[in-house]
Amino acid sequence: MSTSRQLANDPLTSAWAAGLRSSLRAYARHHLPDAMVPAHFVVLPDLPKLPNGKVDRGALPPLTAEESPETAYVAPRTAVETQLARIWQDLLGIAKVGVETDFFDLGGDSLTVLQMAAQVREVYDVRLDLRRMFEDPTVAQLARMVSSQADPAVTGAGNPRGVGAEVMLADAVLPADITPEEGALPATRGPYRHVLLTGGTGYTGAFLLRELLDRSAAIVHVVVRADGAAQAAERVGQNLAEYGLLRDGDMDRIAGVPGDTGRPYLGMTRAAYAGLAADVELIIHNAAISSWIVPYPKIKPVNVFGAREVLRLACRSRIKAVHFVSTIGVYPGHPGEQTWGEGPLTETEHVVGGYRQSKWVADTLMLQARARGVPAHVYRLGAVTGSQATGACSSDTFINHLIKGCIQLGAYLDLDLFLDLVPVDYCAAAVAHIALGGGSEQAVFNVPSARSTAMTDIFELITGYGYRLRRLDYSDWYRELAAAVERGEDNELAVYLPLFGKDEPAEEVGYEGSRPVFATDHLRSALADSGISCKPVDRELFDLYLDHFVSTGFLPAPDAAHRQIP
Incomplete structure (x- = not known):
């Protein structure tokens, strides 16, 4: 300069x-x-x-x-x-x-x-x-x-993790080169021989991979950061095993693909990219940075550019259906009841924070690609929680960090928030069933929980399990949390302090007084007669989750004397 x-x-x-x-x-x-x-x-x-x-x-x-x-x-x-x-x-x-x-x-x-x-x-x-x-x-x-x-x-107030509506709208314009290339083979409706999965070493990705293996005979190519194909496959297998999902013979159908969804050509060599473009017939795009405290510019390469690169791949050699895992967080917060249909996104106001905004942009890019001839589908999931069959659950989610942090503090926050918790195995089964079926003409599917649950009801289930927790007004709870962290206590919520102000939490935590209703006509039609159903969040399901966390050491054992026997 x-x-x-x-x-x-x-x-x-x-x-x-x-x-x-x-x-x-x-x-x-x-x-x-x-x-x-x-x-x-x-x-x-x-x-x-x-x-x-x-x-x-x-x-x-x-x-x-x-x-x-x-x-x-x-x-x-x-x-x-x-x-x-x-x-x-x-x-x-x-x-x-x-x-x-x-x-x-x-x-x-x-x-x-x-x-x-x-x-x-x-x-x-x-x-x-x-x-x-x-x-x-x-x-x-x-x-x-x-x-x-x-x-x-x-x-003063503000949300430094997000960007303005003008940035979101500019990023949500699909580049001109993302369109089916001349001479590309048409998309097939299955049965599929080669499927590409991104985000396969994450929590939701493990369950998606399990469903793809169980519901098809396809080779599943999984994009993984690794030094080579062998190491990539090993990482995928270890992730399956972590959640009790690895079965005999799985590794014969898993092809590890060294790559990075945040880089051009998905971080692959040109030869590997060209090979996948020719062989793969179906893409499940699940990779994302899901942290609520990472600002939009740092999330953008993986969550936004990654979506673009997946769509580019879908247009090369063979047109491929793309099934994109989105979130109900793309809908803005509103006071009172608001119904959200299964259609294109239109509102940007109150879609806050880097994660939600990046998913809003990627979600919009998918539907633009669909208009250009790419059979893209979007699944807007609720807050993904543990398996409704086994209780296996990732500890690395905001809601689970919140639960542990409140148990460590001995108190929970009294806030008028409703949570939409949806079991991971239900989400994975729904996405895999619809994707592998190949026949759905619908573009968007809302995948919420069986019913929304008040945050205070969740913590009452936790106290019923045996944890002694006080119910505090938000400001009192925040003061206790801030004081505990300042004293150097090891609290799970320390890294989330940017999401909590002294008077109210950031909107990423939830919009107080909001009662969203999610239309599921497309989802119910696609899952009809499939046997796939979602269990509601109740005492039985939450005990299953807490049992898992105690068995893995993520949570301390509760006081048996205070456990409420149903």
């Missing part, structure tokens, strides 16, 4: 340049995946030029250690900034801290930032908004937060 400032031996200008580097780095970290964030930012008064006007790359200065994040130094300018910088120095064991440098760039993590918050509270007798601390942890911002003249831009 070019600037008229003089940069050599000028303390003020050096501080300005360091602040600029820090700002650019923060902007890049927010908008780019970690691997794409530049390691160095160099500020120059002018770019060196060749006689023809092009940049003289050979004359650019070499990168040096002084350009690293740790030394992009802007000195404290006030007493508060000086005191905060000293706290950071002591906590992180470093010699000096610039007021514009990100806490995590200096070596901090989610635990040390909470320890730092506790020290700040002790010095200033101020309880910081932990959500804002995670979002922009610099000394300069924290100084404004503890100051009596707090900056509303720092402490």
